[in-house]
Every structure is written in structure tokens, then in C-alpha cells.
Amino acid sequence: MYVARKIAELRKLLCDEKKKGKSIGFVPTMGYLHEGHLELVRHSKKDNDITVVSIFVNPIQFGPNEDLRSYPRDEASDLKKLEASGVDYAFLPTVDEMYPEELLTFVQVDRLSEPMCGAFRPGHFRGVATVVAKLFNIVQPDRAYFGMKDYQQLKVIEKMVKDLNFPVQIVAVQTVREANGLAMSSRNSYLSEEERKQASSIYRALLKGKELYEAGVRDAEAIKNAVYDELSKVPTIKVQYVELRDAETLEDIKRVEKPAVLALAVFLGKARLIDNIIIG
Numbered sequence: 001m002y003v004a005r006k007i008a009e010l011r012k013l014l015c016d017e018k019k020k021g022k023s024i025g026f027v028p029t030m031g032y033l034h035e036g037h038l039e040l041v042r043h044s045k046k047d048n049d050i051t052v053v054s055i056f057v058n059p060i061q062f063g064p065n066e067d068l069r070s071y072p073r074d075e076a077s078d079l080k081k082l083e084a085s086g087v088d089y090a091f092l093p094t095v096d097e098m099y100p101e102e103l104l105t106f107v108q109v110d111r112l113s114e115p116m117c118g119a120f121r122p123g124h125f126r127g128v129a130t131v132v133a134k135l136f137n138i139v140q141p142d143r144a145y146f147g148m149k150d151y152q153q154l155k156v157i158e159k160m161v162k163d164l165n166f167p168v169q170i171v172a173v174q175t176v177r178e179a180n181g182l183a184m185s186s187r188n189s190y191l192s193e194e195e196r197k198q199a200s201s202i203y204r205a206l207l208k209g210k211e212l213y214e215a216g217v218r219d220a221e222a223i224k225n226a227v228y229d230e231l232s233k234v235p236t237i238k239v240q241y242v243e244l245r246d247a248e249t250l251e252d253i254k255r256v257e258k259p260a261v262l263a264l265a266v267f268l269g270k271a272r273l274i275d276n277i278i279i280g
């Protein structure tokens with residue numbers, strides 16, 4: 001595995017691969033890799049000749065009171081995992097390499113960025129879309145892989161790619177879960193053993209909502225209330241939002257008539273956790 005830290009270096013190497021007719025799969029990450037990331041890598045390796053993984057904790061997607069400084073990092077362990085997974089190129093730029101001067105150009109995906117996490121993390125999706133656009137321009141992948149745990153991010157990136165004609169196919173990959181249902185996330189490292197056990201109620205709550213739908217309930221309030229009820233059984237869980245929205249437009253819905261995303265964000269100990277399930 002080649003580890004590149006400079007944009008020009010990676011571009012040259014990937015340009016040579018393209019000249020040889022190789023297809024390129026790309027997995028953008030912020031590191032502290034877990035099975036969820038490695039599942040994205042497995043998909044990329046299956047679909048492409050070459051797999052590139054970036055590790056970059058992107059400062060512009062964190063709010064002033066968020067966890068940019070404490071975000072978990074372990075470069076040595078990440079590189080070992082990528083090497084063992086058969087990744088061809090790891091790209092680990094510094095902040096100065098990605099943002100050498102004041103950035104005046106941003107990618108803003110309206111509407112899709114506004115509700116759900118966007119309502120509580122102003123500027124977050126603008127930061128995500130901007131860095132992903134930069135990474136796409138650097139790597140120029142044929143396919144890029146995103147986990148469904150970050151469902152709103154996935155929809156924002158899909159729309160950006162469509163609106164701005166990026167020649168890349170976005171591949172959505174199912175959320176990978178711990179045995180107790182907890183969606184894998186680098187931020188799970190903030191949880192104590194006890195909190196990890198309590199966190200199993202997050203997915204259980206989403207499944208309760210889905211069960212109601214499957215039993216014939218279509219009223220969005222009733223489904224969301226079932227999720228709240230389940231979460232309220234664990235007093236340490238503080239709910240930020242539970243939403244049921246159109247799975248494509250992310251518009252609020254009153255009844256589930258088309259595929260919808262049942263999504264939530266909660267605080268547990270030091271962690272803010274998100275998860276979702278598709279119903280309908």
C-alpha cells in the first residue's frame with residue numbers, strides 16, 4: 001500500500017493508474033477505522049481495480065463547540081487495517097495541504113442540508129460537501145462509497161454529484177452494526193462499557209418504529225412516538241431528534257406512503273450518536 005500525503009503526489013500516481021485503464025474506487029474517511037469503513041473498502045475492492053482511502057479529519061465540518069480536537073485518531077492502527085484489507089493507496093493530507101489558504105469557495109446543497117442533523121449542526125453539510133468535492137477532484141474516482149448510517153450525508157453527496165456533474169458513481173453501503181445493534185461509528189469510542197450496552201436501545205427503538213409500519217400503521221406521529229417511548233426507557237439517553245422523512249427529498253411527512261427514513265440523533269455520555277432505518 002502506498003501512503004501519499006501530498007495532493008500532487010497522489011494525482012500523479014492515480015493518473016498513471018488511469019492511463020493503464022484501471023478503474024478507481026474511493027472511500028473517504030476521517031480515520032479511527034472500524035468494520036463499517038472496512039465494509040466500504042470491501043465493496044470498493046470488489047467493484048474496482050484500485051482502491052483509494054483518504055483519512056482526513058476535516059475541520060470545516062465541525063462547529064465551534066464540537067469535537068474536532070478530541071475526535072479519535074490512530075494513524076498507525078488505521079494504516080495497518082488498510083494494508084491488511086488490500087487497499088492500494090492511502091491518502092493522509094495535513095490540514096495545510098487541504099486548506100493552504102483561506103477558503104472562499106464552498107459547496108452548499110440547499111434544502112437537503114437543512115433538516116435533521118443540519119438543523120443542529122449549522123454549516124456541517126457545507127463542510128462535508130466542500131471537502132468531498134475537493135477529494136473527488138483530487139482522486140477522480142469512478143465510484144465512491146458512503147455508509148447509510150450517515151444517511152443525510154449520503155443524500156447531500158448524491159445531490160451534489162448530480163447537480164455539479166461529477167463523473168463518479170455514488171455507492172451506498174448498508175450500516176454495519178455491533179452484535180447488540182449499535183451502528184458502528186468512530187464516536188462509539190467515547191462510550192463506556194455500560195453506555196455501549198445502553199446504546200443497544202437506539203436500534204431497538206428504530207426497529208419498534210419499523211414494526212409498527214409493518215403492522216399497518218402509516219401515521220408518522222405514531223411511529224415517531226413509538227421510537228421516543230422505547231428510547232425513554234433508558235434515562236441516560238437524551239434525544240436530540242426523531243424524524244420520519246421522505247427517503248429521497250428528506251421532506252417531512254405526515255403519513256408513510258413512499259419509502260421513508262426514520263432517523264434520530266441522541267446524546268449518550270460524551271457521544272452524539274446518529275442512526276436510521278428505511279421503512280416503506
Ligand code: PAF
Nearest residue numbers: 028029030058128131150
Ligand atoms: O463520513 C465521514 O467520515 C466524513 O463526513 C467524510 C465523508 C469523510 C467527509 O469528511
